[in-house]
Amino acid sequence: xxxxxxxxxxxxxxxxxxxxxxxxxxxxxxxxxxxxxxxxxxxxxxxxxxxxxxxxxxxxxxxxxxxxxxxxxxxxxxxxxxxxxxxxxxxxxxxxxxxxxxxxxxxxxxxxxxxxxxxxxxxxxxxxxxxxxxxxxxxxxxxxxxxxxxxxxxxxxxxxxxxxxxxxxxxxxxxxxxxxxxxxxxxxxxxxxxxxxxxxxxxxxxxxxxxxxxxxxxxxxxxxxxxxxxxxxxxxxxxxxxxxxxxxxxxxxxxxxxxxxxxxxxxxxxxxxxxxxxxxxxxxxxxxxxxxxxxxxxxxxxxxxxxxxxxxxxxxxxxxxxxxxxxxxxxxxxxxxxxxxxxxxxxxxx
Numbered sequence: 001x002x003x004x005x006x007x008x009x010x011x012x013x014x015x016x017x018x019x020x021x022x023x024x025x026x027x028x029x030x031x032x033x034x035x036x037x038x039x040x041x042x043x044x045x046x047x048x049x050x051x052x053x054x055x056x057x058x059x060x061x062x063x064x065x066x067x068x069x070x071x072x073x074x075x076x077x078x079x080x081x082x083x084x085x086x087x088x089x090x091x092x093x094x095x096x097x098x099x100x101x102x103x104x105x106x107x108x109x110x111x112x113x114x115x116x117x118x119x120x121x122x123x124x125x126x127x128x129x130x131x132x133x134x135x136x137x138x139x140x141x142x143x144x145x146x147x148x149x150x151x152x153x154x155x156x157x158x159x160x161x162x163x164x165x166x167x168x169x170x171x172x173x174x175x176x177x178x179x180x181x182x183x184x185x186x187x188x189x190x191x192x193x194x195x196x197x198x199x200x201x202x203x204x205x206x207x208x209x210x211x212x213x214x215x216x217x218x219x220x221x222x223x224x225x226x227x228x229x230x231x232x233x234x235x236x237x238x239x240x241x242x243x244x245x246x247x248x249x250x251x252x253x254x255x256x257x258x259x260x261x262x263x264x265x266x267x268x269x270x271x272x273x274x275x276x277x278x279x280x281x282x283x284x285x286x287x288x289x290x291x292x293x294x295x296x297x298x299x300x301x302x303x304x305x306x307x308x309x310x311x312x313x314x315x316x317x318x319x320x321x322x323x324x325x326x327x328x329x330x331x332x333x334x335x336x337x338x339x340x341x342x343x344x345x346x347x348x349x350x
Contacts (some may be wrong), residue, residue: 093145177268254314294312
């Protein structure tokens with residue numbers, strides 16, 4: 001049994017949510033299209049929506065337990081939202097506009113919190129923001145403060161409902177990096193909801209796939225990339241905390257050359273799938289300073305393109321044209337050279 005156990009049913013006139021999940025204390029994802037029930041699950045966990053029946057338990061603490069066959073049993077449990085000790089971060093920061101950043105964070109702080117406010121501010125790197133008000137913050141800054149405010153409760157779990165969907169690329173990468181840092185530093189589990197495969201793959205350990213209110217499968221997040229059914233660009237996102245050297249950064253000890261000097265070992269990088277070139281042979285006289293010999297792990301046909309999953313010491317996805325795929329005659333387990341320019345390595349610092 002995992003750290004988080006959910007088995008609930010919620011009926012609406014035109015929709016039935018039937019959800020059974022068993023998550024660990026890492027970052028776990030819920031992936032599915034809009035209207036599939038992702039946010040409903042989070043709201044049931046938080047106590048904003050009451051399921052019709054089932055149970056919700058986090059770290060052996062029962063938050064909800066009601067039998068469908070007998071609503072009047074004496075052992076039924078349904079804790080109010082304020083007694084569940086859950087952090088919740090949504091698409092929009094929802095900070096108190098009349099309070100500055102420092103007061104927003106301290107608003108929900110508990111005296112028995114094992115993390116001090118100062119440590120939270122330091123972890124989220126927002127010391128320069130504490131005297132500002134919400135209307136003086138960028139989207140990424142406001143979302144960092146929202147996460148800091150959730151941390152101030154020292155919650156048993158943090159729920160994330162598409163927290164980066166309205167952010168620019170740099171802010172998006174930054175927030176994803178901070179979520180990974182929080183989970184590793186404080187061992188607070190996170191349930192991350194999104195319909196963006198790239199986000200889920202980059203930070204999640206396990207992921208539940210939901211369709212029309214039903215959990216269809218639970219996968220390792222890396223295998224979720226194979227689940228893609230549309231030909232939108234895939235973003236290869238990596239949270240980095242390895243060594244650096246000048247204009248280089250490392251993923252699983254593999255050296256990646258970057259356009260500019262790397263400023264910190266704590267960073268998130270993105271390599272667009274459309275900028276990743278594939279070749280069956282070494283390529284000379286090409287303006288690209290990252291070339292690696294790897295293997296083809298999987299292949300998927302997607303509308304106007306072919307998505308090729310490669311491993312070069314780490315997993316990387318390349319989107320190529322059907323014509324290029326046909327010319328190379330690629331097959332699973334083929335050796336392949338993976339090539340990309342340093343200028344295509346986008347970096348955001350944590």
